[in-house]
Amino acid sequence: MTTSTKFWDKIADKYSKQPIVDEESYQKKLTVTQEYFNPDMEVLEFGCGTGGTAIIHAPYVKHIRAIDISEKMIAIAQGKAENNNINNITFEQLTIEELKTANSTYDAVLGLSILHLLEDKETAIAKVYSILKPGGIFVTSTTCMGDFMGWFKLIGPIGKILGFFPLVRVFTGQDLIESLTNAGFSIDYQWQPSKDKAIFIVAKK
Ligand SMILES: C[S@@+](CC[C@H](N)C(=O)[O-])C[C@H]1O[C@@H](n2cnc3c(N)ncnc32)[C@H](O)[C@@H]1O
Numbered sequence: 001m002t003t004s005t006k007f008w009d010k011i012a013d014k015y016s017k018q019p020i021v022d023e024e025s026y027q028k029k030l031t032v033t034q035e036y037f038n039p040d041m042e043v044l045e046f047g048c049g050t051g052g053t054a055i056i057h058a059p060y061v062k063h064i065r066a067i068d069i070s071e072k073m074i075a076i077a078q079g080k081a082e083n084n085n086i087n088n089i090t091f092e093q094l095t096i097e098e099l100k101t102a103n104s105t106y107d108a109v110l111g112l113s114i115l116h117l118l119e120d121k122e123t124a125i126a127k128v129y130s131i132l133k134p135g136g137i138f139v140t141s142t143t144c145m146g147d148f149m150g151w152f153k154l155i156g157p158i159g160k161i162l163g164f165f166p167l168v169r170v171f172t173g174q175d176l177i178e179s180l181t182n183a184g185f186s187i188d189y190q191w192q193p194s195k196d197k198a199i200f201i202v203a204k205k
Contacts, residue, residue, distance in 0.1 A: 004117075005069050007166040012072035016050040016080075025193045029200050032189060033110070033139050034060050036202060041107040044131070046096040046124075047114030051077025051089070054110075058086045061108070067094040096124050104133045113198065115142045115176065116169050125183045132205040138185060141198045146172035148196040173199045 008015075020026045034057065037043075041061040045054050048066035050073050058064055058081075068074050071093045078091050096111075096118065109128045115121045128138050145152050145168070153170040160167060176199065177187060185203035192199045 004166050005071075007163065008068075008070035009072040012050065012070055012076055015073070016076045022193065022197065025197065025200075028191070029141060030056055032191070032200070032202065033057065036108065036137050036139070037061050042105065043108045043110065044099075044101075044106045045110040045112070046099070047111060047117070048077060048091070049073050049113075051080050051091065053112060054089050055081055055084055055086050057110075058088050062088065064089045065092065066090070067092045067096070067099060069093070069095045096127065099127070099131075101131045103130045104136075105131050106136060107133055108137045108139065110139045112139070112141045113143065115140055116145065116171070117166055118169065119167060121169065121171075121176075122179055122183070125179050125185075129183045129185060129205055134205055136205045137188065138180070138203045138205070139201070140176075140180075140203070141200045142176055143198045144173040144176055145170045146175060177201075 037057065037060040039060070039062060043061050043064045045064060045066045048054050048068045051066060054064045054066040066077065066089050074091045074093045081089050081091070109132060111128065115124065118124050132138065150170060152168065180187065180201065180203045185205060187201060188204040189202035190199065
């Protein structure tokens with residue numbers, strides 16, 4: 001078990017009970033995402049957490065494969081889906097790094113509040129690009145701390161050693177857009193409620 005897995009398992013219960021921080025922005029992101037969906041779509045969500053977003057989107061697509069590094073997050077997500085009578089989500093404890101899927105499998109991939117938590121976002125973005133069908137979309141919402149709290153680069157690693165934080169990478173919104181376009185994506189939609197909030201992007205293959 002990695003230190004990241006331990007961190008996310010430890011906070012899973014608390015995470016599932018936390019209210020959405022900015023409900024208005026969350027609703028806007030859901031609406032924009034659903035404008036891209038259709039009932040035939042095969043969707044992957046990585047870093048799905050306790051499954052709240054997958055459960056909301058499930059009625060608009062054919063199937064969602066929702067993966068997360070944390071067994072505890074997945075157990076909570078499965079329970080929530082059952083309570084909501086949602087039958088078209090398959091939850092799996094699996095990292096984006098471990099995921100092995102044939103090229104051109106998915107119509108849409110969701111990576112929400114996750115890219116800044118990965119060791120190597122470039123490799124993950126390249127994988128997302130390869131597993132998307134041509135014309136498929138990658139929906140991301142990413143905190144780009146390099147734009148408003150670059151100093152976190154200094155304290156983040158200490159907080160991680162002490163178990164206060166998971167691994168957090170500090171990069172700017174511009175860095176993220178370059179990573180996406182360098183992988184071959186074109187930016188179809190981009191929105192940020194304010195400079196200190198996550199950047200929401202729909203990138204097209
Ligand atoms: C900040 S939470 C976001 C959860 C959810 N996407 C949301 O928006 O509420 C990050 C999630 O990513 C998961 N995670 C962290 N590293 C991961 C990895 N390498 N592969 C898959 N999931 C990972 C964590 O367990 C956690 O559930």
